[in-house]
Amino acid sequence: MKRVQFVMKKAVLSHPEFSASLRIFGSNLDFDLISHRLEIQPTETHRAGDRGASSREYEEDFWCLESPLSRLKPLNDHVLWLRGMLQNRRAFLNTVKENANVRSFCSVNTDGAHCSFDLTVDALRFFSELELNIELSTIFGGDFQQNRELITTTLEHLPSDTPVEGIFLEAIARETQAIIQLQDLGFRSSILQGGQLDSEFAGASHRWFLTGRGTEALDLDQQLREINNFLSKYTDIFRSIRETTDLVIRCKQTIHHETGGVDVFVGGLLEPIALNIPFHFDLTLGRV
Numbered sequence: 303m304k305r306v307q308f309v310m311k312k313a314v315l316s317h318p319e320f321s322a323s324l325r326i327f328g329s330n331l332d333f334d335l336i337s338h339r340l341e342i343q344p345t346e347t348h349r350a351g352d353r354g355a356s357s358r359e360y361e362e363d364f365w366c367l368e369s370p371l372s373r374l375k376p377l378n379d380h381v382l383w384l385r386g387m388l389q390n391r392r393a394f395l396n397t398v399k400e401n402a403n404v405r406s407f408c409s410v411n412t413d414g415a416h417c418s419f420d421l422t423v424d425a426l427r428f429f430s431e432l433e434l435n436i437e438l439s440t441i442f443g444g445d446f447q448q449n450r451e452l453i454t455t456t457l458e459h460l461p462s463d464t465p466v467e468g469i470f471l472e473a474i475a476r477e478t479q480a481i482i483q484l485q486d487l488g489f490r491s492s493i494l495q496g497g498q499l500d501s502e503f504a505g506a507s508h509r510w511f512l513t514g515r516g517t518e519a520l521d522l523d524q525q526l527r528e529i530n531n532f533l534s535k536y537t538d539i540f541r542s543i544r545e546t547t548d549l550v551i552r553c554k555q556t557i558h559h560e561t562g563g564v565d566v567f568v569g570g571l572l573e574p575i576a577l578n579i580p581f582h583f584d585l586t587l588g589r590v
Contacts, residue, residue: 317374318410318411318412318414318417318419319373319374319409319410319411319412320373320375320376320377320380320408320409320410320411320419321368321369321373321380321408321409322368322369322377322380322381322383322384322406322407322408322409323345323366323367323368323369323384323406323407323408324366324367324384324388324404324405324406324407324432324434325364325365325366325404325405325406325407326364326365326366326398326402326403326404326405327362327363327364327402327403327405328362328363328401328402328403329350329362329363329401329402330363331363331364331365331402333347333363333365336365336398337365339391339394340367340387340388340391340394340395341391342367342387344365344366344367345366345367345368345370346364346366346368347363347364347365347366348360348363348364349363349364350362350363362403367384367387367388369381369383369384370383371383373411376419376420377408377410377419377421378419378420378421378422378425380408381408381421381425381428381429382422382424382425382428384428385424385425385427385428385431388428388432389427389428389431392431392432395432404432404434405434405435405437406428406429406432406434406435406436406437407437407439408436408437408438408439409438409439409440409441410438410439410440410441410585411440411441411443412441412442412443413443414442415442415586415587416584416585416586416587417440417442417583417585418582418583418584418585419582419583420580420581420582420583421436421580421581421583422580423574423575423578423579423580426571426574426575426580426581427575429568429571430568430571430572430575433568434568435565435566435567435568436564436565436566436568436571437563437565438563438564438565438566438583439561439562439563440557440561440562440563440564440585441560441561442557442560442561442587443560467554467555467556468522468525468553468554468555469522469525469526469529469551469552469553469554470511470512470525470529470551470552470554471511471512471529471532471533471549471550471551471552471579472510472511472549472550472551472552473489473510473511473512473547473548473549474510474547474548475510475543475546475547476546476547477543477546477547479543479546480543480546480547481510483539483542483543484510484543484547487512487536487539488512489510489511489512490510490511490512491510511552512529512532522553522555522564522565522566523565523566523567523570526551526566526567526570527567527569527570529551529570529573529574530569530570530571530572530573530574531573533573533574533576533577533579534573537573537576537577540577541577544577544578549577549579550579550580550581550582551574551579551580551581551582552581552582552583552584553566553581553582553583553584554584554586555583555584555585555586556585556586556587556588557585557586557587557588558587558588559587560587564583564585566581
């Protein structure tokens with residue numbers, strides 16, 4: 303079983319903080335026009351040359367709309383708020399893209415060295431509708447300079463052959479025919495040794511996963527494209543087993559710096575959205 307080694311201050315993690323925003327960068331942005339057409343006031347604006355809170359100089363004009371929800375709310379809630387405000391503004395934002403850079407920005411800030419969260423299909427639609435990649439920034443805080451206790455964590459909740467890095471498609475099948483079809487598609491069972499099911503999934507017939515053929519050497523975007531293409535190829539089969547099978551795309555990533563990030567290409571979201579498959583992110587601060 304692969305071990306992930308990381309440094310953390312304590313075993314019990316505090317609640318992470320999340321935020322999500324839509325950001326527009328460009329030259330000579332008409333802030334008033336953007337706010338008027340989107341029918342909302344921005345959270346902040348800056349002109350090129352302005353200095354922000356960190357004293358860094360803005361290289362371009364900057365218009366930003368950030369979710370006003372509490373940062374203790376799940377990231378999914380922040381993204382849904384943005385979608386609710388902007389889902390009918392796609393045509394205008396497409397015109398803005400002709401001369402400016404429109405981007406999403408999601409942040410995760412935690413005192414610990416591990417964080418997990420979900421994005422539902424409705425939240426994923428925010429990115430697909432506006433054709434924006436998921437740009438996820440991570441900050442693992444806490445006092446890493448003092449009391450640097452080295453903790454080696456074995457992912458005991460995962461069977462020994464379950465992938466602990468990358469993107470993979472997980473299926474929990476509750477009906478024999480669905481299990482047979484998953485096997486035919488190349489899914490691997492992750493029943494624990496001795497035939498005991500993972501207690502987290504007690505009651506499920508089998509827990510299966512698919513990483514895609516040869517994806518271990520690919521980056522996250524390429525892995526997601528592989529899975530997206532696989533779902534597209536076998537759409538009819540997945541639709542036929544959907545009522546008896548729970549599907550989720552899991553993104554497991556080790557980040558080797560206190561500040562880092564994960565980007566997810568919007569093109570890889572299309573088939574998961576069409577098949578109503580949510581995403582689960584599992585991020586860990588690693589030490590190499």
